[in-house]
Amino acid sequence: xxxxxxxxxxxxxxxxxxxxxxxxxxxxxxxxxxxxxxxxxxxxxxxxxxxxxxxxxxxxxxxxxxxxxxxxxxxxxxxxxxxxxxxxxxxxxxxxxxxxxxxxxxxxxxxxxxxxxxxxxxxxxxxxxxxxxxxxxxxxxxxxxxxxxxxxxxxxxxxxxxxxxxxxxxxxxxxxxxxxxxxxxxxxxxxxxxxxxxxxxxxxxxxxxxxxxxxxxxxxxxxxxxxxxxxxxxxxxxxxxxxxxxxxxxxxxxxxxxxxxxxxxxxxxxxxxxxxxxxxxxxxxxxxxxxxxxxxxxxxxxxxxxxxxxxxxxxxxxxxxxxxxxxxxxxxxxxxxxxxxxxxxxxxxxxxxxxxxxxxx
DNA sequence: AAGACGTGGCG
DNA sequence: TCGCCAAGTCT
Numbered sequence: 032x033x034x035x036x037x038x039x040x041x042x043x044x045x046x047x048x049x050x051x052x053x054x055x056x057x058x059x060x061x062x063x064x065x066x067x068x069x070x071x072x073x074x075x076x077x078x079x080x081x082x083x084x085x086x087x088x089x090x091x092x093x094x095x096x097x098x099x100x101x102x103x104x105x106x107x108x109x110x111x112x113x114x115x116x117x118x119x120x121x122x123x124x125x126x127x128x129x130x131x132x133x134x135x136x137x138x139x140x141x142x143x144x145x146x147x148x149x150x151x152x153x154x155x156x157x158x159x160x161x162x163x164x165x166x167x168x169x170x171x172x173x174x175x176x177x178x179x180x181x182x183x184x185x186x187x188x189x190x191x192x193x194x195x196x197x198x199x200x201x202x203x204x205x206x207x208x209x210x211x212x213x214x215x216x217x218x219x220x221x222x223x224x225x226x227x228x229x230x231x232x233x234x235x236x237x238x239x240x241x242x243x244x245x246x247x248x249x250x251x252x253x254x255x256x257x258x259x260x261x262x263x264x265x266x267x268x269x270x271x272x273x274x275x276x277x278x279x280x281x282x283x284x285x286x287x288x289x290x291x292x293x294x295x296x297x298x299x300x301x302x303x304x305x306x307x308x309x310x311x312x313x314x315x316x317x318x319x320x321x322x323x324x325x326x327x328x329x330x331x332x333x334x335x336x337x338x339x340x341x342x343x344x345x346x347x348x349x350x351x352x353x354x355x356x357x358x359x360x361x362x363x364x365x366x367x368x369x370x371x372x373x374x375x376x377x378x379x380x381x382x383x384x385x386x387x388x389x390x391x392x
Numbered sequence: 393a394a395g396a397c398g399t400g401g402c403g
Numbered sequence: 404t405c406g407c408c409a410a411g412t413c414t
Contacts, residue, residue, distance in 0.1 A: 075410085076410065076411095077410095077411095078410090079409085079410035079411095080409090080410065080411045080412075081397090081398085081399095081408085081409060081410080081411060081412095082398090082399080082400095082409065082410075083400080083401080083408095083409050083410085084409090084410075085400095085401090086399075086400065086401090086409085087410085118398090118399075118400095119398075119399075120397080120398025120399045120400090121397055121398055121399085121411090121412090122397080122398075123396090123397065123412080123413075124397095124411090124412085127412085127413090154412095154413090155411095155412070155413090156412085157411060157412045157413085158411095158412095159410080159411065159412090160410085160411075160412085163410075175410080176411095177409095177410040177411075178408090178409060178410065178411085179409090179410065180410090195393090195394075195395095196393095197393075224410060227410085228409090228410080233407095233408080233409090234402090234403080268406085268407085271406095297396085297397085298396085298397070298398085299397095299398085300397090336398090336399095337398090337399090337405090337406095338396095338397075338398060338399085339396080339397065339398065339399090339408090340395070340396060340397070341396095379398085380398075380399065380400090
């Protein structure tokens with residue numbers, strides 16, 4: 032790191048301070064840092080969207096062991112990709128990932144384009160993910176702007192307003208461009224994410240304990256003004272909408288479970304789930320339509336599953352039938368499966384939990 | 393532009 | 404217990 036001679040005092044820049052800090056305190060052993068090919072960096076970046084490192088690590092390793100190259104991913108079935116994604120959430124990421132792999136193999140000979148604007152056109156790759164792939168895996172000098180960067184810039188430059196505001200976002204990108212160095216861009220981008228997750232954290236930033244723990248504290252506007260916890264500004268919260276549902280847990284004498292593949296768009300898109308109804312009456316109408324002989328065994332307690340934008344209040348109707356088949360439809364979007372096999376499918380988390388408890392019985 | 397889109401962990 | 408939100412993108 033270039034330190035100036037003793038004759039002139041020299042203020043180290045934002046990026047120089049951060050790079051020095053990261054060399055000693057940054058994370059250098061995350062799985063995707065070991066062999067940062069475009070495929071691995073891309074996979075990790077998509078998994079890390081709105082998802083914490085600790086959650087991602089086992090999914091990343093499993094995914095990579097099953098589909099080690101972009102060609103493997105491109106030739107895989109979407110069902111298999113969703114099964115590998117099951118439990119991670121935001122399943123559009125998996126659908127876009129698969130779509131993107133096919134596109135790169137078909138149209139780019141299996142190699143990611145180096146140009147940031149080309150990367151950004153690909154499904155599931157926005158400006159920040161494109162910047163991460165280009166800088167971390169392809170030596171380009173492109174900035175990123177993830178949640179860590181946003182929080183750091185909001186504090187360092189005391190940016191007012193919430194990220195959801197387009198003008199605020201634009202300003203944050205301008206700061207990102209301004210402080211991101213042309214040299215050592217990969218190290219810098221990793222460093223700023225490390226600082227955000229380890230030091231400049233949302234609730235207990237370390238600077239408030241000891242200013243020396245943050246390499247940027249002496250030039251940070253919010254720190255100087257004692258406003259650190261007041262930035263970034265919060266978004267006003269809205270009440271969560273409540274929705275109701277009844278799930279039909281239908282088993283037959285062969286201990287097989289009936290599942291349906293959900294539509295490719297919307298919540299849990301493309302995943303396998305129990306037949307879902309708005310209420311118990313609709314569930315019974317469907318049962319009478321589909322079956323001549325069935326028994327309602329039990330009704331579960333009230334359960335709830337909370338999503339980002341609504342809360343689902345539901346219960347499960349456990350039904351047994353002697354009829355072996357409901358015809359598999361032409362889209363292959365329903366099936367009877369032994370519970371053990373069903374657990375290998377791409378399942379929403381609450382459905383997986385119910386199947387696991389069923390499997391124990 | 394604002395809302396859709398999951399889940400697990402933490403205080 | 405429960406609200407908050409973490410390496411965003413798409414429509």
